[in-house]
Amino acid sequence: MERITKHPIIESFDKGRKVAFTFDGKTMEGFEGEPVAAALKANGVMIHRYTEKRHEPRGIFCAIGRCTDCVMVVDGVPNTRTCVTLLKEGMDVRTQYGKGGTEYEKI
Amino acid sequence: MNTSDVLIIGAGVVGCAAAYYLRKNGVSVTVLESDMIGNGGSSRNGGGVRISGRDPRELGICAYGVKNIWPTLSEELGIDVEYRQKGYLVCGYDDSHKRLIKDRINTAAKFGIKMELKEEEEIRSLYPYVSEHVTCAGWTPSDGVANPLKTTLGYYIRARENGARFITGEKVLCIEKIKGRARKVITESGNVYEAESIILACGYGGRKILNSVGIEVLMQKKLEEVIVTEPAPRLFDHMIGGMSGFYGQQTEHGSFVLGSSCGRETYLFNKSNTVSTYSAPSFICDSIGVDIPALKKLKVIRTWSGWIDRSYDAVPIIGNIEEVPGLFVSIASSGHGFGPGPAVGFILSELAQGRPSPVDISKLHYDRFDYVKYQDRYFVSDVGGSFS
Amino acid sequence: MSKIIDRSADIGEFVPEKDDDILVCRCEEITKGEIRKAVHMGLYTMTEVKRFLRPTMGLCQGQICGENVRRIIAKELKEPIEALKETTARPPVRPIEMEVFGNEVEKL
């Protein structure tokens, strides 16, 4: 479990209610209002997308919405910055392949 | 030291192409650029390579490029300029637009170019991504798009490699004649360059330089703005434009590059640079959303703008100038100079070598605005002015 | 006044380096070697390299790689980093949906 349950300084983390969402169709749990990226990380998901040219995996890098490396297809919308997109009940989060197709076009 | 056969002022697509073709013939070339390579309209346009919707006077040049240069340009330069001849769809919304499209079809036909009118039903089935707002459209299969950045820089890279001397940051102040012929150029830094012939292809900045040899051209600066979206899977591969004034393409890279203007730019705060106005990008997004709703969800990642050097009749000024022998110009592209750019570069290189232009450019002469009688007034088209 | 640069001046040959394969621009997947080669093709400004190769032109608009690209080009030209002009900063500062960008409202 990647969640911090006890912290010497921070008494409690400001969290919403527990909600279910899906990652590539698999149901996962997270807290409403936390970034999608945090919920994924807590569930052990490291790979957010595969790049267009080299098909290389990418994940969280800056976590504050600047680097755009953590983008995924969220509720059908590609290039969604998961580190600044807040989790909602029932969200459909998918690994992004290249520009946003769900799989690489095999030519 | 600063002497060459031909001196080119302006390292845009025309200047770089001219340098490239001159070097191909072994002519020594120096290119003076006040800014950097291709930082004017050559980089700031929608990448349209079209013959349709052109004024009859410039149609010949455009057709020459599409026939003789564009199809083999990537191969010739060894650099992919991303040219694709997949047609151009211009969207109309009412009967007046339909009439305009029909006019264009007639003009095109005179030059043997195929252009069709698409009625509503066909639009719905062929171009499902345009909205019901679009009720008529002009379709020109021989039109296409290219990557302006790679085209301009591609010409530059090869011209430089073949020995053309490019000097950037060197702003030309004036041209001087020697024994009646344009031979000398003096720059802001005080440097003097000499050549047998001079090609002037530096957009609006050319006006002042022409003034230095007593020539005035009728032109005006106009800001045009562009939005660039995130890359997306391919939606269409043709050029698109609308009677609302927008134009653009989905690039090879996948992003959409769409330009327009909100009409208010000229009246806005006096801008010293070319960062977009606060008003145009929103207007462009709004208007494109109406025509192509599929793009509404796409994210805009950048906007930019650039100056259009627009002539009085929105048609370029190309060719020699009798009063200044040895001087050849391409200015006032009027916002649609990229597509014909390579051809214009080639033609100027021919003229500078004392050869005739392969196409008739006599009607693009700079003094065509003089001695005009009421009945001869050229049609001034606002719509046609910005369809690069 | 911009700096006068003779693009035919000798900047030396392109010499391969061990780390040429490392990605510099994460968005557009451009390597250090590609950027260095572009400089030797005559692209001496950040803007030219950007327009030709696309580094700093992706989703993040150079927020991550911009400074690294600048440093690489400057080094190749044997110039200090500050001698190299940055690319123009332009709106929007963050990606924004076209429908939102187009929805300009007045709040009073």
Next chain:
Amino acid sequence: MRRYDVCIIGAGPAGLSAAIEAQKLGMKSAVFDENHRPGGQLFKQIHKFFGSKEHMAKIRGFEIGKELLEEAKNVGVDVHLDAVVMGIYEPHRITVREDDSITSYSADSIIVSTGASEKTIPFEGWTLPGVIGAGAAQTMMNLYGVRPGKKILMMGSGNVGLVVGFQLLQAGCEVAALIDAAPRIGGYGVHAAKLARCGIPFYLSHTVVKAEGNGKVEKVTIAEIDKNWEFIPGTEKTFDVDTVCLAVGLTPMSQLLRMAGCKTKYAGGTVPVCDKFGETSIKGLFASGDVSGIEEASSAMIGGKISAVGAAFRCGFINEKEREQKYDEYSLSLFKLRKGLFSKENKGRTDITKTDEGIDLSMTLFKKGYMTEEELKKFVRNSEIKGPHPVIECTQNIPCNPCEDSCSFGCIHVGNEISAVPKFDENKKCRNCKMCVASCPGQAIFIVDNDIGDGYASVSFPYEFCPLPEIGEKGFALGRDGKDLCVAEIIDVTTNKAFDSTAVVTMKVPKEMSMTARFYRKEVPVNE
């Protein structure tokens, strides 16, 4: 178009301080922030701040954030959150995305306080998931309670690397090592010492050769570099870590200022050319905080106030005399913070070998993150002192003085020059209240009693980990280098509100260990 007297971009320490000051000076102020939560980086800063009382020293960053936000609301600042400033236009107009629309705001003055973003350093494998910015690690663990990784390699030994390294430990992560290409630890020695006594090794003149793994970081190789930044063959070391944190510096987020067209210069990043009020080459456009040059949050807060003063004058809310008075007051406060070994002019210097007091600086502290006893002896006299007394291991002229304020018995002296090295006044009597131990933002004060009978000494030290040791518990006393020294027994654990989550733990160690034992771990050695 909505109008304010002043629009402030960025609700971090500089922006919020500017907004509060501007509102207090009578200006109708609004602050815009793209984030859901305001405070900028403050809410990720869980350590106690340095400085003096006027700089909110010894208060944790996130508490300062809360206070600033509260005050901003109380004085009537309009705080726009989830409000992304998309562009800035002449003369003084900004476009802001709020919800699903764009709105223009205008103001007579604009203060840009957009802060900084992290620099990066490309290496083989740096795009693998698991290579993250140190800021990303902070965001994940301190804002959202999610550990960035299990085992982490920290790249960069500036204050960010040191502070985040420690926070990673606090979050329950393992830190494999801290590495830096520079030959010296860049941040405060006291921050490094906190890590060193937890046993974290420092590798200086080292950088990452490559990160490898299947779909994520699994292994990282580092190597020593020579003066030309070339790897020295044979010096490679490999760590089985799942995360690499990059803390290789910050660069101002100057896009908006550049967009506005103001004059800039290069100073480790693009910064605007400003006057003493932070006014750029464009009249009425100000820059404050990290965007005008990287510093600490404490200086950003003062910088924000100064730019608000400048803006108030520019818009006619105060006259020139008032402006200069305010400026003098704030600049004095700023001046105090900008002194010492880590000040701008001393940054990166390796030729300084003595403190302002003329004492030899610890070179081991620069190399390994801790001091040798010999080096410490130049600062601290201990053996002859009877009874409990503070041993202050703060030796680098850091502008900070909460220790002085914390002692109601006047035992600790710093003086007006807050960057002076603090001294224990042996003529005063320490009452063992331990307030100084808990107050020191650098956790560099220990209460030592050389003789508590039976050949034992006691050492009290600050403790900010979970779980707390229990009284009576036995474990190992650790040296400054984090190595096991001897068996220790916990004889006291003090927590109270005034200590603000810092526990002060007291352990009993053999007498001869009183000046070497500085930390503790619970694991009982096998032989015991």
